[in-house]
Amino acid sequence: MVNVMYNDPISYIEPVFRPPSEAKSLILPVTNGCSWNKCTFCEMYTQEQKKFRAKKDEDILEDIKRAATLLPGTKRVFLADGDAMVLSTRRLLQILQWLKEYFPQLERVSSYCLPRNIAKKTVEDLSKMRRGGLGILYVGLESGDNEVLELVNKGETYQSSVDALKKIKASGIESSVMVLSGLGGDKLSKQHAVNSARAVNEAQPDYVSTLVVSFPTGEDRFRQGFPEFKVLTQEQLFEELYEFIDNLDLEDSVFRSDHASNYLPLKGVLGRDKQKLLHQLDLAINQPEKVLLRQEWQRGL
Numbered sequence: 001m002v003n004v005m006y007n008d009p010i011s012y013i014e015p016v017f018r019p020p021s022e023a024k025s026l027i028l029p030v031t032n033g034c035s036w037n038k039c040t041f042c043e044m045y046t047q048e049q050k051k052f053r054a055k056k057d058e059d060i061l062e063d064i065k066r067a068a069t070l071l072p073g074t075k076r077v078f079l080a081d082g083d084a085m086v087l088s089t090r091r092l093l094q095i096l097q098w099l100k101e102y103f104p105q106l107e108r109v110s111s112y113c114l115p116r117n118i119a120k121k122t123v124e125d126l127s128k129m130r131r132g133g134l135g136i137l138y139v140g141l142e143s144g145d146n147e148v149l150e151l152v153n154k155g156e157t158y159q160s161s162v163d164a165l166k167k168i169k170a171s172g173i174e175s176s177v178m179v180l181s182g183l184g185g186d187k188l189s190k191q192h193a194v195n196s197a198r199a200v201n202e203a204q205p206d207y208v209s210t211l212v213v214s215f216p217t218g219e220d221r222f223r224q225g226f227p228e229f230k231v232l233t234q235e236q237l238f239e240e241l242y243e244f245i246d247n248l249d250l251e252d253s254v255f256r257s258d259h260a261s262n263y264l265p266l267k268g269v270l271g272r273d274k275q276k277l278l279h280q281l282d283l284a285i286n287q288p289e290k291v292l293l294r295q296e297w298q299r300g301l
Contacts, residue, residue, distance in 0.1 A: 182231065
C-alpha cells in the first residue's frame with residue numbers, strides 16, 4: 001500500500017492509501033477508514049480521524065462532479081478507503097453508474113476488499129458490478145494459515161478468504177492477492193508459507209504480491225496478541241518466500257514482490273517463471289553478493 005496526499009478536486013481525510021498499481025488513478029473516498037480495523041499488524045486506519053463511516057451518496061456525487069470538471073480525462077478510479085465493498089450492492093452500483101456518466105473515458109474502477117464483505121454479496125451482485133465497471137479487487141489474504149490469522153486478529157480464516165476469492169473469480173472481476181511475509185514470525189514461518197501457497201493455489205487469482213510485515217510505530221500493539229513473535233532476519237525472509245513460491249501451483253498469475261518493504265524485488269508470471277524466481281532467491285540466500293538487495297534506508301511502507 002502507498003500513503004497518498006492530495007489536494008483538490010476532492011477533500012481527503014488523511015492519511016489516504018492505495019495500491020502501488022493505482023498510482024495514476026483518481027482516488028474517490030466512499031468510506032472513511034476500515035469497518036474491521038482490528039488486525040494487529042495494520043496501522044493504516046488507527047488514527048482518530050480515520051474512524052470508520054460510510055460517506056453519504058450526495059457527498060460522493062458532489063466529489064465525482066467536481067473531479068469530472070477538473071479531471072475530465074480520468075480513465076481509472078480507486079474507491080477508498082480500506083473497505084469500499086462494505087457498502088450495499090445498490091449503493092455500489094449507483095456509484096459505478098455515476099462514474100460512467102461523468103467520466104466518459106473511464107476504463108476501470110477498483111477497490112480494496114475484505115473477504116467478509118464478499119460473503120454478503122452473490123456472484124450475480126458482483127457480476128452486475130463488473131458490468132458497471134468494477135475491474136479489480138485487492139484482497140489482503142495476509143496468510144492462509146488459520147493459527148497465524150487468529151494470532152493477528154484478522155477476523156478471517158483460510159476458508160473465508162478462499163471462498164471470497166472464488167466468488168470474485170466466478171463474477172469475472174480480477175483479483176489481486178496480498179500475502180505478508182514474516183507474519184508468522186520464526187516459529188510459524190513454514191506453515192505460514194505453505195498454507196498461504198495452498199490458499200492461493202485454490203483461488204488462482206490474477207495477481208499475487210508479497211510485502212514484508214512492518215511496524216513503523218512499534219510492535220506493542222501486535223505483540224498483545226502474539227507475544228512470542230520474533231521478527232525474521234533477511235535470510236529467513238528469503239527462505240520463507242522460497243518455501244511459498246516453491247509450493248505455488250498457479251496457471252497464469254502475475255507475481256510481484258517489488259514493494260518497497262521487500263529486500264529483493266521479484267517479478268514474473270507463475271507458473272512460467274517459477275524456476276527463475278526460485279533461482280534468484282537461492283542466490284539471495286546462498287550468494288547474496290550476486291544479487292542487488294535493497295538497503296534498510298531504501299525500504300519502507
